[in-house]
Amino acid sequence: MAHDAPRASPEGHPSPQSAEQLDAAATILDLVDALPHEVSGVLAFGDEGMILVENRRICWAVANGMSSVLTELLAQRRDPPLPRQALERVYRRCKDEQRPLGLGLVESGLVSSSDVRAAFALHHARAIARLARGSGKASGFHPATPSRDDRRFAFTSAEILCAMVPSALTGEAHKARAHLGELPLGEACALAFVETARDAAPCVLALAGRSELVASQLLSVARWALGLLALGSAVDPTVRLGHAVWAGTNAVITWQGESICYAAMCTSRPASAMLSSALGKRVSVSATSGAWPVTRARSP
Amino acid sequence: VSTLLSPPTLRYALICLRSGKVLRALDEEVPQPRLASLAGHAPGLLEGQLVDWPALFERLGSQLDGEAFRELVLVSASHVYVVERLPKQPHVALAAVGLAGEGLGIVLAGVHGKLAELDAG
Numbered sequence: 001m002a003h004d005a006p007r008a009s010p011e012g013h014p015s016p017q018s019a020e021q022l023d024a025a026a027t028i029l030d031l032v033d034a035l036p037h038e039v040s041g042v043l044a045f046g047d048e049g050m051i052l053v054e055n056r057r058i059c060w061a062v063a064n065g066m067s068s069v070l071t072e073l074l075a076q077r078r079d080p081p082l083p084r085q086a087l088e089r090v091y092r093r094c095k096d097e098q099r100p101l102g103l104g105l106v107e108s109g110l111v112s113s114s115d116v117r118a119a120f121a122l123h124h125a126r127a128i129a130r131l132a133r134g135s136g137k138a139s140g141f142h143p144a145t146p147s148r149d150d151r152r153f154a155f156t157s158a159e160i161l162c163a164m165v166p167s168a169l170t171g172e173a174h175k176a177r178a179h180l181g182e183l184p185l186g187e188a189c190a191l192a193f194v195e196t197a198r199d200a201a202p203c204v205l206a207l208a209g210r211s212e213l214v215a216s217q218l219l220s221v222a223r224w225a226l227g228l229l230a231l232g233s234a235v236d237p238t239v240r241l242g243h244a245v246w247a248g249t250n251a252v253i254t255w256q257g258e259s260i261c262y263a264a265m266c267t268s269r270p271a272s273a274m275l276s277s278a279l280g281k282r283v284s285v286s287a288t289s290g291a292w293p294v295t296r297a298r299s300p
Numbered sequence: 301v302s303t304l305l306s307p308p309t310l311r312y313a314l315i316c317l318r319s320g321k322v323l324r325a326l327d328e329e330v331p332q333p334r335l336a337s338l339a340g341h342a343p344g345l346l347e348g349q350l351v352d353w354p355a356l357f358e359r360l361g362s363q364l365d366g367e368a369f370r371e372l373v374l375v376s377a378s379h380v381y382v383v384e385r386l387p388k389q390p391h392v393a394l395a396a397v398g399l400a401g402e403g404l405g406i407v408l409a410g411v412h413g414k415l416a417e418l419d420a421g
Contacts, residue, residue: 238377
């Protein structure tokens with residue numbers, strides 16, 4: 001039986017613990033997106049760690065003190081946990097035969113490709129969170145031969161941002177993905193997020209639709225949306241949806257669910273009208289039935 | 301035309317986006333408290349701070365003109381609130397409040413009709 005929620009790792013917190021750390025992680029992820037297309041290589045962080053990048057996708061990331069994290073994450077994908085020795089034998093064989101690790105793990109039959117993808121995403125997210133807790137400064141980019149591993153085991157920076165979700169919010173992330181999956185998003189780029197109790201750093205739970213935005217843009221949209229909903233709640237405490245249109249056809253829509261906030265960026269009027277209409281009906285129905293709580297007041 | 305499109309519950313005011321004050325209620329002498337509250341928060345609602353929107357939409361393959369949001373809609377359990385900048389006076393906006401039960405499309409059609417009427421007049 002596969003596990004969706006990993007247990008806490010002894011190798012430190014898997015997620016950024018403050019707004020500053022989250023912003024630092026987003027800055028690192030933005031560096032990946034700022035690299036030229038089609039380039040492969042190592043984004044080095046001195047002796048703190050590195051990120052292996054291929055065509056702006058993260059193939060591997062590691063930071064000091066993470067020697068057993070991947071084994072632990074993979075072992076926990078099964079109940080009872082997989083024996084560490086079996087996984088370590090696969091690592092050694094891949095290394096000796098110079099075979100890609102992701103494919104090697106799948107071919108071993110110990111784990112599925114979805115297990116590998118989930119474990120790799122969490123591993124790389126932890127590495128980048130750890131780099132962000134360090135200096136967060138890249139020491140250089142060194143071109144290298146592209147990885148021969150399956151593309152399924154490489155991630156966009158936005159996917160890694162979502163993988164930084166604390167395990168306590170895994171259930172919320174499932175809910176958010178399900179909600180976004182029900183909406184007529186069309187060509188919109190949508191995200192789900194929550195404002196963590198600890199500080200004002202929004203935690204991005206899920207993404208849907210187009211994926212061109214970089215990590216820092218996603219975080220800034222989440223912060224703006226929280227501010228707009230808070231300001232809206234000062235006008236009317238039951239405001240749950242805001243729709244803002246720039247000159248032309250570009251619009252951003254934000255709405256609040258039971259415990260999760262959402263935002264969607266639309267570049268055409270029909271797309272934003274269709275989404276707003278679908279959400280407007282949900283807001284009215286949910287408000288009448290009392291399913292959605294009143295927007296929490298917060299300083300804009 | 302705007303009268304035909306506009307739901308009967310919709311109430312309008314012209315507001316100042318610098319001061320957050322109601323300049324003129326368009327349907328009655330004294331603006332509704334909801335319109336006055338909307339006017340007070342409208343400058344912040346339309347600002348769009350924290351995000352470099354032109355850079356964001358450029359990444360999505362679109363381009364932005366202007367420096368801030370043109371239109372803002374809020375939907376609550378019972379009401380729809382709209383703030384729409386006047387094209388020729390960007391620091392002045394048409395604010396509107398209607399019942400949510402009217403339907404978002406109908407409310408927006410009414411607001412856009414009223415805006416065209418103001419623009420022509």
